[in-house]
Amino acid sequence: MVLHNRVSATELKQRLAAETFRRVTVSFYQYAKISDPQIFRDDLYLALHQLGVFGRIYVAHEGINAQISIPEHNYEAFRDHLYTIPFLNGIRLNIAVEDDGKSFWVLKIKVREKIVADGIDDPTFDMDNRGKYLDARAFNELTEDPDTVIIDMRNHYEFEVGHFDKALEVPSDTFREQLPMAVEMMKDNKDKNIIMYCTGGIRCEKASAYMLHHGFNNVYHLEGGIIEYSNKAREQGLPNKFRGKNFVFDDRLGERITEEIISQCHQCGEPCDDHINCANEGCHLLFIQCEKCAAKYNKCCSEACAEVIALPEEQQAEMRKGIDKGLMLFNKRKRRRLPKPGDSAL
Structure with a gap:
């Protein structure tokens, strides 16, 4: 079997539009040691292709990062297969907050040097030494402490359309630029509570380890990122401290968290976050x-x-x-x- 797509984009999009079943958009990641990413990638492609999964997955020696859509009728089979992989057994699956089922139209699994490009080349950096997880309730409570600083570890265009109340932006185009910038921004606040957050958790988890590596003491990261927070806040009836829209890296380009529009059209200046x-x-x-x-x-x-x-x-x-x-x-x-x-x- 060919382990990559060979059908034209036009035909794939037509097939997606013709589907009569619902799809579920899901993201997940895991930092783990994968000895042979290529073999892991090929085995995963075979399994997910048979289940009709679409999406974008990166595999590296340091783990896996996935944003995918799954036919609803195959969701349990997908989850069961994922849980047969030891380091993914029981992994949290972030289900999209706002989902039209059209987030992806093809399956792409790529082997990368890292699952999130970070620019870190320090051999003493250790991902096992990372910040403490905060769930939605603990996040809300800690953000009420005046000695807490909230740092958004997403790109400027993500922050522009939506972010947590009182969050600090690290203005940059890439994550690799943000890491040293965040350290520099917070150099005089090493004893404050520092909460890092991102879309699904993968960037803020690595950022929390990077901050600890540079001598910060009380570092936290939001479990499951904005997606998990928004779902849990709704389920548990908690105040939602996120404002606006959550940018996502698929064909939707965003999911509505609150009705507030905090950005403007880049052409006319009218309120807009599309x-x-x-x-x-x-x-x-x-x-x-x-x-x-x-x-x-x-x-x-x-x-x-x-x-x-x-x-x-x-x-x-x-x-x-x-x-x-x-x-x-x-x-x-x-x-x-x-x-x-x-x-x-x-």
């Missing part, structure tokens, strides 16, 4: 766009890009040749701006 990728594939900029601007610019970041997507596909493809889009993110702090009319289009 992320979109520019429809011009030669640009693909990630930015926030309201419905009004989406109609005006045809889901593009500028008039220039809107003009490009009106061209024949063959001409667009020719224009894209040789373009390195890099990390295409709208970032106000780095003074990146959306293209204006008259700018050259990618």
Whole structure:
């Protein structure tokens, strides 16, 4: 059997749209020592492909990181298989807060150097020495302590649309940039209670270990991240201290936690927290766009890009040749701006 997808994206999306059953979007991770990530990856691909699982999974010597969607009728079979793997037996599965079942349309499992890129090359760094878990109730209680600092370990575009009340942003595009920045930001507060949080727990768990490695004393991380917190707060009737939308790395690009909108459309400035990728594939900029601007610019970041997507596909493809889009993110702090009319289009 071929251990990767060979069907076109167009056909896969059509198959997803034609499905008559419900899917459940789930994320999970585990730091563990995997001796042969490639063999582990191949065995996992075979099992999940047979269950109709879609999603994105990274496997490395340090563990596994997964964001997937599972046919509801195969959910128990999926969970049972996962629990046959010793280091995943009983693992917490974060079920999406807001889910339309269309989060993924293909299964991709990749072997990586690390399950989350961190830039750490210190051989004395130890993931086994990590901060203390906080569940939703304990998080709420500790955040009431004036000697507590809450640090958001997500990227700037995630923080922009939603974050915990009084949380500090570490303004950056990547996790590897954030780690040393967080240490520097908190260097005079080593004895305070420091709570790290992220989307599903994987980044803040590593960040808590990094802070302890650099001499901080009272370090905590939110168990299961924003996703688990929001589910537990709802189930237990707890006050939800998160404001706005939780950015997610799948086709949804966000799940609504509260009705509050704390960000603005990057084009007109109206209240909005809907992320979109520019429809011009030669640009693909990630930015926030309201419905009004989406109609005006045809889901593009500028008039220039809107003009490009009106061209024949063959001409667009020719224009894209040789373009390195890099990390295409709208970032106000780095003074990146959306293209204006008259700018050259990618």
